[in-house]
Amino acid sequence: MSTPTRVYIARLAGVAVFDPNGDQVGRVRDAVARLRPTNRPPEVVGLVAEMPMRRRIFLSINRVTSLDAEAVVLGTGTLNLRRFEKRPNELLVLSELLDRRVHLDPNGQAGTVVDVAMECYRGGEWSLSRVAVREQSGRLTRRGHLHQVDWEKVRGLTGFADTRGTANLLAVLEDMRPADLANALQDLPDLRRNEVAAALDDERLADVLSELPEHVQVEILSALGRERAADVLEEMDPDDAADLLNELPPPEQDVLLDLMEPDEADPVRQLLKYTAGTAGSVMTSEPVILPPDATVAEALARIREPQLSPAVAAQVFVARAPMTTPTGRYLGMVHFQRLLREPPADLLGGVVLNDIDPLRETTPLPEITRRMATYDLVAMPVVDRNNRLVGAVTVDDVLDHSLPRDWRDRDAAADLSDASDVDLPAAPDVSLPGGPLPGAPAGDRLTDGGHG
Structure with missing residues (x-):
């Protein structure tokens, strides 16, 4: 497995992460870049990997021995399982840059970010180097041209972003299970999370809502507007819809139930009548x-x-x-x-x-x-x-x-299970094809680089 010196990060999303023995330990969900005080491109400091039980951890880029669009391989050392938390001077490349509206120098052409490349330079430092931008076309019948330009020639990549599209981020998240997509949404800022949720079709959003903490469900439902919220509730299983409506004030429950189709609303109304903690309140009314x-x-x-x-x-x-x-x-x-x-x-x-x-x-x-x-x-x-x-x-x-009421909440889950380091197995005697990743210190301990 060879390691290219330039990697487009959207192609890494969902790629499996392996230890030196070839056992899978998780999947890549994003890349972490550190902003610099000058105009130099941000330095890529690591990857965010999702482990079993939806735990997201930080993998230092210098501890990865090989990566490409097929697999990411870790070196021998210690893997820190503390939950990843983004620092103020960092950005999550996929979550924050995809679909961002930018302008290309020198003519100021407007466009949308569809991917970002990171590149390894001499000394082993990885930096964001190129940006794939699709220009905005005034014609509805065709898509704009795709440009691949240097980071420095794109304006609007950092700082506050206006409300933007979701197509490219949704493409990255498309193959996730509803529970994993729900987990990814919890990592997004509130406004961005609501934008992405609103862009999902009703059936997909219904599945994802069922996997989110109650307070996040309510926030997303409120941001949708009542008509769309009623459509999504119709797609949910009656018991899940009843659980969600139970989080709302009774007047709001009545409004949404009235907007739903009667055939869809009637079983939900019936479930809402049962006392909490009984078979009637937790059952599904649509078995085979x-x-x-x-x-x-x-x-x-x-x-x-x-x-x-x-x-x-x-x-x-x-x-x-x-x-x-x-x-x-x-x-x-x-x-x-x-x-x-x-x-x-x-x-x-x-x-x-x-x-x-x-x-x-x-x-x-x-x-x-x-x-x-x-x-x-x-x-x-x-x-x-x-x-x-x-x-x-x-x-x-x-x-x-x-389970505890807040078991789906990422922060609550982290408080319950902030695991310590685990040792990765020793590397096999054979060398990895293509050699170590440029800049990876041989034999060094795999740590989280201070994240946690």
Whole structure:
């Protein structure tokens, strides 16, 4: 693996980070550059890598032995797992520069930043060197020309940025899981975070909102405006929408529910009526439900639907008509492992299990947790006093409501688990192809360069 002397940073986003033995330790999410008091281009001091459990740490550029658009390799030493925090004289290249509106010298042509290159100079110092700028075209039918120019020939790269577009940053974030994208949004300044959130389509934003702390959800929802907020709430699972609306004052809840389509608002209204901490308040009202005369093949087809979460798709609930909650009389459930073992033409009524009592709407969360753990279940049915299925509590619902209220908040998570250094394995006896990264001190300890 050779290391080029010029690397466009957007191409590093999402690239895997490996230790010397080839084991993956995280993925690149950004690059950190230090501003200088003169007009010289900022010095690149390191990368921001995302580790398991969404922890973001700092990797000093001088401790990286190889990097390109395929992989980043670390040298032997000690990896500091303290959460990365940006210093006042630093900038995050992707988060802060992509989509920034700038002007090109000497003619002052307006444009938008689409990528930034860093380059290694003699002595091993990496600096931001080139900027890819797409000029703004007055024509709606074609895109402007793309220019690659020296950093010094672009005005407006530092300092306060006006409201700007989001297309290039969204392209970098496109392949992230909703939980990882939610984590990335928490790293952005409030205004920029709201701009990026607003640029997501309704379905994608609904998934991301469900992974954010409650106070951030409310801030983003408020910035969207009521009409757009109602559209996004319609795309959320009813239980997630109810949880979010519970963070708003009752008058605002009513306004947003009235703006939603009645079919989407009705299950959310019902969930809002339940007492907090009960099965009714944490359940999903849209589990997989089929009649007893449905076949095993039909049930397998239903749980294959891509929009279903793994916990919801793990079992089929069987009930009399109607098939929407509240259903007719609840009969039992069938786990997907059982479905895989039965002939496709068999009827669900012949394989249904009903030896575990369903939950009631008022069953408290500790009792739900105990029962799910006792029977090794990933979901349990919830019925009303007339034995009609009204929903199901899934294991992710239980975890979400059992963890501390602020468990999704990055700052709170850091307070709970500020890990210390860990030793990386010794490098293999063979040399890395292409040799060490220019400027990387051989045998030095891998530290965070003072970040934390």
